[in-house]
Amino acid sequence: MNRVSVFLMVLVLCTNSFFSKGQNSEYKINTIVIDAGHGGKDPGAIGKHSYEKNIVLSIALKTGNYIKENFPDIKVVYTRDTDVFIPLQERPEIANRCKADLFISIHANSLKNNTRTYGTETFILGLHKSEDNLAVAMKENSVMLYEDDYSNKYEGFNPKDPASYIIFNLMHSLHIDNSTSMAQHTEYQFKSRVGRQSRGVKAAELWVLRKASMPSVLIEVGFISNPKEEKFLLSEKGQDYMASGIFRAFRSYKEEIERHSSRTLVIKKTEVADTNSDEVCFCIQVKSSSKRIPLNSKVFEGLGTIEEHLINGVYKYSVGHSTNLKTVINKKREIKRRVSDCFIVAYYKGNPISIKEAKNIQKS
Known part of the structure; x- marks a missing residue:
């Protein structure tokens, strides 16, 4: 040594990101990957009148369109743009292959036998500090159960076993500051501009974020187990509002980090x-x-x-x-x-x- x-x-x-991308002297966001959770044979959370996979796909596409219209120089990549199943491990790998500068995974929440809880929450990678955060991690990580030979693919990880989450103790937090910034901007926009109930920024052991080699967030746009919130998220207006909130959060995040030299x-x-x-x-x-x-x-x-x-x-x-x-x-x-x-x-x-x-x- x-x-x-x-x-x-x-x-x-x-370079243009934490992982060498060129000889530019200033940090610029060139590529963003938007991940619509679930899809195909995996419906995600199930409401009385909706599937999570359909709601989040619409919001993801609308968010991407807002970014393309306002920042035509930024490349927008979707992990899926139709109702298809994408393995959990493939989603962050798409972002890694694209050398993306930001990874946004969009989801909707649900609680069994609970129609009262509502609100948005945005997750970054980290150790859960409450049973609620662990429950969200288990729900989102359970997507891997739809895959053949998932135990080998995911290094023996069992999404339903709390003991498996110990592996995240050694996960590095290289992008925690930028991820937190994007998460904070998102929840601020949801609360102040879209008028939603914000449940705040939280940390959880989410596999889809663990494998992403760039700042990344997982956004829960609301609870479709709540009838009022499900109705809002099913509406064209509601989906437009949520997408514009994510876009404005991205715009604020972009402006913030590009003010600094790399x-x-x-x-x-x-x-x-x-x-x-x-x-x-x-x-x-x-x-x-x-x-x-x-x-x-x-x-x-x-x-x-x-x-x-x-x-x-x-x-x-x-x-x-x-x-x-x-x-x-x-x-x-x-x-x-x-x-x-x-x-x-x-x-x-x-x-x-x-x-x-x-x-x-x-x-x-």
Whole structure:
């Protein structure tokens, strides 16, 4: 492993996204993938008069049309534009192959024996903090049960077994800040402009988001188990309103992140593993902030060597850099006593990558 010396400052000009896309000096959104949940043999949630798959397909197509009309230079890709079944693992892979800058998965919710609950909610990838969030994750992940040999395809994951969700503990949160931003813009638009009841931004272990290599959100546009909300979501007007809300959220998100340069600033206080080397480097992210935090701040006291990255206007701070994942996992246990929400990230040749990709590179 190459090593770098004290106080080395490296300025890296990134590409059009987190994963090298060119030599542009500014971050621009070029491609967006819109995923209409379920489809074909999988109806999704079932209301008294509707299927989730039909409602979300209409909203997805309308959202894409709004984007095309207002941003003709942006490529809009649909995971499906008709009533067909798309395997769960294929949906984020479509986004990955397109090298998309944003992945939006659109769904509708439902509760058994409950016609009173209503409202929108937008999910990002993360560990669930309530049984309700886990229930949503189980519902959306259960799509894989429609596929042959799903256990092998999804690495033994059982969407109905709470124990399976432990695997998400090591999932990196590289895009958590941008995903959260898109989710917040979405819920704001639903509440303030569309006049819907917002149930807020939430985190859950959603497979469709786990496999996406870009900022991503899963939007639940409402509960079709609620008669009033089902009627709204079935109407042309209601679908137009929800699509325009998602579009306006995307427009605000786009404006926000494109205000920032895609330059990444790395400051190293002392000798640490080089995240720009040809070897995979693992580390523990302990803090992120829209404002720069001095490296000698008390918030980092006792954590060891701090590395700072400025990515699209968000400062990210990490510790415990090593080429050995087990070493970093052990280090995380120690850091977690001080920073409860810390998580592991990986870098390769100066680019952030997923933990799974890092393992594959090390095996090859």
